[in-house]
Amino acid sequence: MSIIPTHRPRRNRKSQVIRDLVQETNLSVHDFIYPLFVIDGQNKEIEVKSMPGIHRYSPDRLIDEIGRCVELGIKSFAPFPGLEDAVKDRLARESANPNGLYLRTVADIKRQFPEVVLMTDVAMDPYSSDGHDGVVDAESGEILNDATLEVLGQMALAQARAGADVIAPSDMMDGRVAWIREVLDKNGFSSVSIMSYTAKYASAFYGPFRDALDSAPKKGDKKTYQMNPANRREALRELVLDEQEGADMVMVKPALSYLDIIREVRNNTTLPVTAYNVSGEYAMVKAAAQQGWVDGEKTMMEVLLSIKRAGADAILTYFAKEAAEVLRRG
Template sequence: MIPTNRPRRNRKNQVIRDLVQETRLTAHDFIYPLFLIEGQNQRLEVKSMPGIYRHSADRVIDEVGAAVALGIHTFAPFPSISDALKDPLARESANLDGLYLRAVADIKRQFPDVVLMTDVAMDPYSSDGHDGVVNQETGEILNDASLEILGQMALAQARAGADIIGPSDMMDGRVAWIRDVLDSNAFQHVSIMSYTAKYASAFYGPFRDALDSAPKKGDKKSYQMNPANRREALRELALDELEGADMVMIKPALSYLDIIREVKDHTTLPVTAYNVSGEYAMIKAAAQNGWVDGEKTMMEVLLSIKRAGADAILTYFAKEAAEVLRRG
């Protein structure tokens, strides 16, 4: 029997394919992560992330300007802190004269219209390399003792000019705690983008290389989520909504597209996804070896994340993808 229903009619030329396209990427979808290091006039490539650099505070301004010119307006800075400044209580995280908060303030001063999403977790500043306070005798990550530190970190970031606070630590109750600290200090206008489902993933290695923030002992499985669990993400989502999150994030993205869709189907909050360092590095390595077309693979991956339900994507591909989109 000759078919009468022919889906190929909607694929027969580029104009029709464009007309019926369901998912579209724009530069406005991207959050561009930035790595910060001490010093002056420094721009050092991360070996495990080709094309990604660690910038001193003066040079990061140039990187922000280049990204803004491509239509990117949201940035997520992360600091690489000297070991000499790290301690078990992450005191450097609240130092307004330190690398991170100085850079945040400077970016906002020079680019007042960009949005800065800052990271709240102890690991960049902790001598233990964990996202919370470590019991030095047992190795346990102390949830409630960490909340006070995370709250003060968030407050310092708000004072420096952060628009969105991004708690990535996965401590229980931290969204409510941070919301209370911000509101009590007249920062009601500062948003919280909670890392709602952050999995204990093997895809974080290059990021930890960039920041030298790997745990000194143990792993993060007692607070980051089990990659085998799906329904648990909905429990975390319900708690974050109750505690006052303004947006939610899934991390990683590419191996967790089902979680992005699950969360999207169960919330009215904006959903973001973190296309993490290992996902970036895999594509770059395969492209360098000639195994895949790097540009096409990059765009397909980003499209898949948005198609799964992400309203915004935190990705190291942001600048490169924005250039592709600009070319059309």
């Protein structure tokens, strides 16, 4: 005698309408933050070879790209600067130059698109001749935590003055959220938010990003300040500190290999949780799709859905524009 199942979960899968009705996780264009690369010059749009479909834009072309994204419903952007070595130094002074490429671009975007949200990166590496996120001791090579806070505070203040809506410290220095919050508040920018890179791991998935900005360390690596990929509990310690120091949002980076960390953070905070679907994760999907090994569009949407399902409220992703187009088609 055969056993007839009493419970039949398949009944909730028997039609598209029912599947849609009981779907637990949904993606929306409002979930996306689009990272963009800006370079000096005019009328430039240069593809990043290791990130098919992603370009470095001169400010004029970047404005055009943002306009296209706004039409698709994307309203949050995270611009990153690609600078010439000539303007870099060991103290990242260019980061606070109001006439420099990055701050001019931020101000121009806010003038032309006042409704968008700009999340600006606070870390020294794009501006540093050493390629590190902090001040490097010339003799020992040590990354100097407290000396770096001074630089980050001035960088954050300059970005707020340029029109940034959300300051996003990605440096992983101890105490930087509290330092930046105090600097912003003392200078009349108490309404500017802080989205902290709470759990940023020393990951192998950042390679294409560093290609795009030419920001790899000149010596050593970032393991003394970015987190060990083997650690999970440490992320919760960082989370507690960021909450105490005044972060408005917290982030996990990378996303796809750290879904367990996203869930752990989501379960332990009431703050909005963001996740960074980083360059290497993007590049893997694109490379596999180009070889015909996976369906690129379906894989992209599954990756983003998995990040949202893990607990992210918002996703920084290079797929943002492409995914927005898929969602628009329905």
